[in-house]
Amino acid sequence: MSGGRRGTLDEAFRSWPGRAILGLIVPVLLGVVWFVTAQKGWLPEQLLPSPVAVWQALADTAASGDLWTNSLISLTRVGEGFAIGAAVGLILGVVLGLSRRARELVDPLFLLLAQVPPLGLIPLAILALGVDEAMKVAVIAWASFIPVVLNVKQGIGDVPRSLHELAEVLTFDPWYALTRVVLPAAVPPIFTGLREGLANAWQTMVAAELFASTEGLGYMITLGRQLFQFDMVLAVVLVLGVVGLAVNGTLALVERRLLRWQGQAA
Amino acid sequence: MKKQLRRRFGAGALVAVVAALAALAAGNAAAEPISIRFGYPGVGADNRPFANGDIVAVAHAGHFIEDEFKGDPDITIEWTFFRGAGPALNESLASGHLDFAAGLGDLPAIVARSNGLQTRYLMTDKVRDTIYLAVRPDSGISRIEDLANHRLSQFKGTNIQLAADRVLAAHGLTERNAKFINLDVGGALAALTGGSIDGTFGSVELLTLRDRGVVNIAYSTKAEAANFGRHQAVYVIEAFERAHPELVQRVVNALVKAARFAADEANRSAVFDLWAKSGFPAEVFAEDFSEERLANRLTPVIDPYVVARYRNLVARVREYGLVRRDVDVDSWFEPKYLDAALKAQHLEHFWPRFDVDGSKLTDGEVEKTQVGSR
Amino acid sequence: MSWIALARERPAGSLWPGGRPLVLGFALPALLLVVWQVICLARWLPPYILPSPVAVVERFATELADGRFGQDVWASLSRVLKGFFFGSAAGLAFGLLLGLSRWADRLLGPLFMAYRQIALFAWVPLLSMWFGGGETGKVAFVTLSAFAPVVVNTWRAIRAIPDPLNELGAVLTFNRLDHVSLIALPGALPGIATGLRSAMIYAWLATVGAELFLDIAPGMGGRLNEGRDKFEVDLMLVALVVLTGLGLLFSQAAALIERRLVRWRTR
Numbered sequence: 001m002s003g004g005r006r007g008t009l010d011e012a013f014r015s016w017p018g019r020a021i022l023g024l025i026v027p028v029l030l031g032v033v034w035f036v037t038a039q040k041g042w043l044p045e046q047l048l049p050s051p052v053a054v055w056q057a058l059a060d061t062a063a064s065g066d067l068w069t070n071s072l073i074s075l076t077r078v079g080e081g082f083a084i085g086a087a088v089g090l091i092l093g094v095v096l097g098l099s100r101r102a103r104e105l106v107d108p109l110f111l112l113l114a115q116v117p118p119l120g121l122i123p124l125a126i127l128a129l130g131v132d133e134a135m136k137v138a139v140i141a142w143a144s145f146i147p148v149v150l151n152v153k154q155g156i157g158d159v160p161r162s163l164h165e166l167a168e169v170l171t172f173d174p175w176y177a178l179t180r181v182v183l184p185a186a187v188p189p190i191f192t193g194l195r196e197g198l199a200n201a202w203q204t205m206v207a208a209e210l211f212a213s214t215e216g217l218g219y220m221i222t223l224g225r226q227l228f229q230f231d232m233v234l235a236v237v238l239v240l241g242v243v244g245l246a247v248n249g250t251l252a253l254v255e256r257r258l259l260r261w262q263g264q265a266a
Numbered sequence: 267m268k269k270q271l272r273r274r275f276g277a278g279a280l281v282a283v284v285a286a287l288a289a290l291a292a293g294n295a296a297a298e299p300i301s302i303r304f305g306y307p308g309v310g311a312d313n314r315p316f317a318n319g320d321i322v323a324v325a326h327a328g329h330f331i332e333d334e335f336k337g338d339p340d341i342t343i344e345w346t347f348f349r350g351a352g353p354a355l356n357e358s359l360a361s362g363h364l365d366f367a368a369g370l371g372d373l374p375a376i377v378a379r380s381n382g383l384q385t386r387y388l389m390t391d392k393v394r395d396t397i398y399l400a401v402r403p404d405s406g407i408s409r410i411e412d413l414a415n416h417r418l419s420q421f422k423g424t425n426i427q428l429a430a431d432r433v434l435a436a437h438g439l440t441e442r443n444a445k446f447i448n449l450d451v452g453g454a455l456a457a458l459t460g461g462s463i464d465g466t467f468g469s470v471e472l473l474t475l476r477d478r479g480v481v482n483i484a485y486s487t488k489a490e491a492a493n494f495g496r497h498q499a500v501y502v503i504e505a506f507e508r509a510h511p512e513l514v515q516r517v518v519n520a521l522v523k524a525a526r527f528a529a530d531e532a533n534r535s536a537v538f539d540l541w542a543k544s545g546f547p548a549e550v551f552a553e554d555f556s557e558e559r560l561a562n563r564l565t566p567v568i569d570p571y572v573v574a575r576y577r578n579l580v581a582r583v584r585e586y587g588l589v590r591r592d593v594d595v596d597s598w599f600e601p602k603y604l605d606a607a608l609k610a611q612h613l614e615h616f617w618p619r620f621d622v623d624g625s626k627l628t629d630g631e632v633e634k635t636q637v638g639s640r
Numbered sequence: 641m642s643w644i645a646l647a648r649e650r651p652a653g654s655l656w657p658g659g660r661p662l663v664l665g666f667a668l669p670a671l672l673l674v675v676w677q678v679i680c681l682a683r684w685l686p687p688y689i690l691p692s693p694v695a696v697v698e699r700f701a702t703e704l705a706d707g708r709f710g711q712d713v714w715a716s717l718s719r720v721l722k723g724f725f726f727g728s729a730a731g732l733a734f735g736l737l738l739g740l741s742r743w744a745d746r747l748l749g750p751l752f753m754a755y756r757q758i759a760l761f762a763w764v765p766l767l768s769m770w771f772g773g774g775e776t777g778k779v780a781f782v783t784l785s786a787f788a789p790v791v792v793n794t795w796r797a798i799r800a801i802p803d804p805l806n807e808l809g810a811v812l813t814f815n816r817l818d819h820v821s822l823i824a825l826p827g828a829l830p831g832i833a834t835g836l837r838s839a840m841i842y843a844w845l846a847t848v849g850a851e852l853f854l855d856i857a858p859g860m861g862g863r864l865n866e867g868r869d870k871f872e873v874d875l876m877l878v879a880l881v882v883l884t885g886l887g888l889l890f891s892q893a894a895a896l897i898e899r900r901l902v903r904w905r906t907r
Contacts, residue, residue, distance in 0.1 A: 023750030030751075045382040046360035047770060060590070108665035109672075115887040117848045120861075120880050123868040127689065130462040131417075131447055206759040207849060212453070214445050218762070222448055225765035226353045226423030227588055228360075228377045237762045244757035312870065313856050349856055350773070357769045452869030459871050460689075 049231035057224075058235040066220070071243060074205060074216040077133070078247070081140025082201040086194060088141075089148030093193070094178070096149065097156025097186075114150065118143040118204050122211050131212045136205070143204035144197035151193025155186035191255045198251055202244060217243070299340035302513060304331075305364040307351040307371060307424070307498075311471070311545025313452070315347040318541035318551065319470065320392040320498055321564050322369040325524035327540040334520035341513075349450060353423040359383060365506040366517065371425030372497045372579050373588070380583075380593045384504040386600040388518055389525075389566040393575070394495035396554060397429045399485035400472040401465035402458060407484055410437040416464040419449040419457055425496040428579065430467040431586050433487065433494055441586070473550040488558075493624065495563075497575060507600075518603040522566055522611060529561035529617065531635045561617060561632040566608075568601045569627065571620035691874040699874040700881070708858070713886070715858040716847055719775070720890075723782020724843040728836055731787045735794025735835070740824060745795075756788055760846065764853050773855035778847070781854075785846035789838035797831020798824055833901040840894035844887055860886065 031051065037043055038050030045053075061067040096102050096110075122139055129135040159182050167177035183190075209218020217240055224232030306326070310316040317323035325331055326345060335341045346364065348354040352374025358364045360383055367375070369391045379385060401407040407416060410433060420427050420441075434440060449457055451471060457463045459480050466472070475481045487494040500521060507514050528537050537560065538548040555563075576595050583589045608614045618630035673693055679685065680692035691699075703709050737744045738752070763784060771777040805827055809819045825832075851861025860883050867875030 019746060019750075022746040026747050027751050027754075044360065046378075057590075104664045105668055109668045112669070112884065112888070115884045115891065116880065117845055117883055117887060119845070119849050119852060120864055120883050123864060123876055124873075124880070126457070126462060126868075127460050127873065131457065203759050203761065207761040210761055210764065210853060212447055212449060212457075214447050219448070221762060221765055223422055225768075226448065228353060228356050228374070228381050228383075228423065229590070230381075230766070230769060233765050237758055237766065240762050241754060241758040244759060245754065248757065309856075313866070354768075354773060354855075358772060361769060361772055363772055456868055456871045 046228070046230060049234055053231035054235045054238070057229065057232040058239070061220070061232070061235070067239065070216050070220050071239065074209065074218065075243070075247075077136050077216065078140060078198075078201050078205045081137045081205070082144045082198055084137070085141035085144030085201065086148050086197050089145040089193070089197065090152055090190070092145075093149040093152025093190075094156055094183075096153040097159075098178075098182075103153070110149070114146050118200070119207050122208055126212060136208045136213075139208050140201045140204050143200040147196035147200055148193040151189050151196065152186070155189025155193070156182060158189065159185045187258060191251075191258070195248075195251060195255070198247065202247065206240065299342060300510070300513070301342045301344055302331075302335075302366065302517065303344045303346065303364045304366045304368045305346045305348060305355045305358055306369050307348050307355045307367070307374065308369075308451070309347045309349045310543070311474075313349055314545055315345065316544035317347065317369065318544040318546060319395065319554070320369055321521060321525045321528050321566060322391050322498075322500065323544070324528040324537060324540050324564075325368075325521050327543050328524060328527065330524040330527075331517060331520045334516055334523075349452070351421060351424045351450065356383065359385070359503065365503055367501040368521075369498045370501055371428075372499075372576065373425045373428040373583065374423055375499065375501060376576070376580055376583055376593055377423065377589055379598065380589045380591045385501040385598075386504055386507055387568070387598045388500045388502055388514070388600060389521060389604040390568060390572055391498040391500050391566070392563050393497050393565060393572065394493070394563050395469070395497070396486055396488045396495060397426060397433075397467050397469060398472050398483050398487075399433075399465060399467055400458065400475060400481040401484045402461065402463075402480070403482055405464035407465055410434065410439065410485055412484075413465070414439060414443045415445075417445045417447065417462075419454040419463045419466040420446040421450055421454065421468075422446075422448045425498065426467050426469070428583065428586075428588070429487070429494055429496040432582060433467075433485070435582075435586075436494070470546055470550045470554050473553060474546055477550075493575065497572075497579075515603050515606060519607045519610065522604070522607040522613065525564060525566045526611065526613060526616065528564045529632050531560060531632075531637060534560060557637065559633070559635075559637045561630070565617045566604060567617050567619055568599055568604060569619035570622045571624060573599060574622040688871070688873065691877065695874050696877045696881070700878045703863075703875070703878060709882070711858050712860050712863055713882070715862075716851065716860045716886070719778050719782055719850070719859070720840075720843050720847045722779045723846065724786050724840055726779070727783040727786025727843065728790045728839050730783070731790025731835070731839065732794055732832070734787075735791040735832075736798065736820065736824070738791065738795040739798025739828070740820065749795075752791065756792075760785055760842075761849060761853075764849070768854055774857065777854050778850040778857075781850040782843050782846045786839035786843040789842055790832075790835040793831050793835025793838065794828060797828035797835075800831065801827040829904075830902050833898040836901075837894040837898045840897075841891055844890045848883060 034048070035051050038045070038048060038052070058067070096106060118139055121142065122135075125135045125139050129138055163181055163185055164177075167181045172181065205216075206218045206221075209216040210222055213219040213222070217236055220236045221233050224230065224236065304326075306317050306322060308317055310318065317326060332343050335343060346358065348358070350357075352371045355364070355367055355370060356374055356378045359367055359378065367385065375385070375387075399410070399413075405416060407413060413434070420430060431441060434443070447457075447463060449463075449466075451468065454463070454466045454468065455471065455475060458466060458475060465481070465484070472481065472483065476483050500518075502514055502517075527533055535548075538551045541551050542548045573595065576598075580589075580593045580595055584592075605614075608616075615628065616631050618633055619627045621627045676690075677693050680690060680695075734752075738749055739745075764781065767780050767784070768777050771780045801824065805823055809823045814822065847859075848861045848864075851857070851859040852865060856862055856865065860879055864876055864879040864883070867873065867877075867879055
């Protein structure tokens with residue numbers, strides 16, 4: 001914590017390219033260590049597949065089209081499940097946020113339902129809905145639904161009284177008040193809920209695909225594991241990271257845009 | 267005040283470090299005597315740790331190996347039964363938690379070897395094992411060709427998958443013609459019962475499901491002339507073999523003893539009863555082996571037929587895209603322990619030996635006995 | 641996951657609001673139970689697909705009498721606690737490193753953020769390979785799940801300590817250890833507490849997952865598996881109810897610990 005050293009070095013690394021380079025040093029170093037370890041055979045090949053093998057596995061699945069097909073399927077599942085769960089969650093969250101009666105009625109049950117681990121629901125969902133898309137989308141929707149409701153409810157509930165009163169004073173009709181005053185004020189918590197819902201949806205998708213699936217990124221991991229191809233497993237894990245980054249990044253971008261717009265309007 | 271806080275945090279840190287060290291020490295506790303660790307790729311009904319259908323199952327249930335080492339107080343025998351079958355066993359093998367893979371199926375063994383796992387094929391555990399296709403009565407499937415576009419399950423990475431793939435191929439189908447969901451044995455049975463899938467390939471556990479009226483058996487490889495059966499064998503980790511060759515010999519001796527017991531038609535009922543410890547009634551084994559000599563499947567020999575089978579399977583495995591690298595079969599087999607055991611127990615001519623194309627090379631004494639009728 | 645949002649709800653003791661809200665709160669669950677029982681009585685679904693609430697309670701009683709439940713709950717609890725302990729300890733250390741050291745932040749931060757993108761369950765096969773599918777593998781998975789939330793919250797909390805406070809340390813010529821123990825840790829305590837609470841919740845979820853995906857062993861997740869394999873839906877429901885109940889206990893305990901820690905700091 002020496003304050004004196006803040007000089008040009010620090011300045012340089014505050015810039016974007018500088019930070020990127022710094023951030024890449026350790027991963028590259030690890031990559032080199034990984035490569036050397038695999039070459040020298042210090043760890044058995046099954047425990048740590050060589051980066052070359054992982055790259056090869058990646059190239060193979062990309063070339064055969066499997067990678068794209070499965071990624072698309074996983075993304076579609078998450079998309080569908082999240083859309084349904086978030087939409088229903090938004091509506092329910094707004095209702096609960098606005099009405100104390102509704103909260104009294106539903107809260108205790110909801111608190112309880114929120115504790116049910118989505119993973120534990122999967123076996124039951126398989127019984128009820130089979131092992132197909134319907135089951136996966138349903139479980140993903142459930143997992144997204146809960147945090148959206150909780151955050152939206154909190155966010156709407158936190159909108160200050162003064163804002164509600166302002167809408168009344170300006171004699172806005174309820175719908176106008178809701179969409180032009182209350183909702184925009186609650187955008188940050190709503191987006192927190194959406195972000196958590198998406199994270200939940202993503203995690204549940206992978207878990208559901210590990211359970212019972214015929215396609216998808218989680219299925220590719222399972223298949224790799226069953227066929228003892230851990231280079232494939234590692235390759236798909238890395239792909240998951242990249243796709244996860246893209247998905248979360250997109251949501252963050254949308255959130256930033258929306259907040260900026262809100263800031264401008266205000 | 268500052269000193270007080272610092273002392274408190276320092277003490278806390280010290281306690282944490284000591285606790286961590288203690289935990290570490292406890293983990294690496296007492297030096298143990300030699301433990302021979304066996305892994306079996308499968309579990310019995312309700313996940314109980316018993317096997318069925320092969321020599322190793324007889325050896326385990328009949329305590330043949332434990333008897334062999336009874337007089338050695340510093341040698342313990344450990345058995346692990348893997349619900350995840352071959353693939354799960356491979357993981358334990360690769361991470362050094364097992365010494366012997368007793369009864370590992372052909373596909374998982376080939377797959378492991380293609381990924382560099384150093385094992386030695388010591389003796390055969392079972393050959394020509396039948397697989398069945400079970401389907402739900404309302405699925406409308408009565409032959410293999412009908413499987414197209416249905417939803418089935420398959421335990422990926424096990425020798426069931428390989429045998430099933432070969433059956434499909436013989437009828438002009440591939441895995442892509444139907445939807446194959448990866449489910450383990452328990453999951454498949456539950457899915458069949460619950461109706462989530464239309465059918466699955468499997469073993470005797472499907473016969474019990476048929477007896478309960480949940481499925482029909484639409485196909486079985488028993489009647490097929492072609493070699494659609496699956497195989498299992500006993501493997502040892504090379505490192506263990508190098509370190510304890512005498513222990514390996516004794517293990518093989520015990521297993522050969524069990525094989526002798528299991529292949530004897532006079533012991534037919536006893537063998538089925540030993541297998542029944544896995545939770546399936548003896549009747550299903552009797553049905554599975556109906557009109558078939560026990561020794562037809564329960565033979566430990568490594569003959570040209572077995573070697574050729576594995577070579578053939580390796581080619582299939584590459585063809586189906588289950589393996590991406592070549593597998594060296596020739597240096598895999600290590601028959602010297604088996605030969606020594608057979609010689610010591612005067613069993614060199616007990617089992618018949620077959621040639622590459624399946625024709626008989628030498629006769630076996632066991633063939634002179636009549637097939638039991640239970 | 642959702643439990644983060646859940647626990648962030650401020651109404652203290654909201655589970656037992658007392659009076660009319662209490663009655664109202666029970667109305668909906670009670671109604672659902674009645675509907676469920678009616679569906680079963682009317683046989684709209686075969687009993688082996690959907691057992692009645694009565695059947696579930698009966699099964700629960702049977703299992704309880706059987707005695708194995710205690711062992712299962714204990715097994716699950718021990719995994720959660722072990723994983724939480726190791727994961728949080730490692731997470732705290734790493735989070736402190738990232739928060740206090742500019743260089744660590746720049747060098748290791750991006751790598752950690754990238755690692756976070758990978759869904760937790762994707763690690764199951766690799767962990768199973770490296771640590772086996774037994775206790776070690778399960779605890780390893782739980783440890784991993786507890787690690788990230790603690791790191792993120794600690795890191796953020798330390799970064800959020802206002803500069804004047806940091807400069808105060810320099811003025812009083814604190815050495816590293818003093819700075820950490822007297823300024824950084826106390827200042828970041830609320831954030832760290834939040835991280836620990838998240839970690840607790842994630843650790844519980846991971847325990848359930850580990851028991852479902854790895855080897856059979858005593859544990860509540862294992863019972864769920866058992867019910868699934870044997871096709872005994874009543875056992876599955878019992879296991880799910882117990883899991884839910886335990887989850888509730890955990891989230892409440894986690895929230896309590898957080899409150900205590902914050903209160904201790906502001907003493």
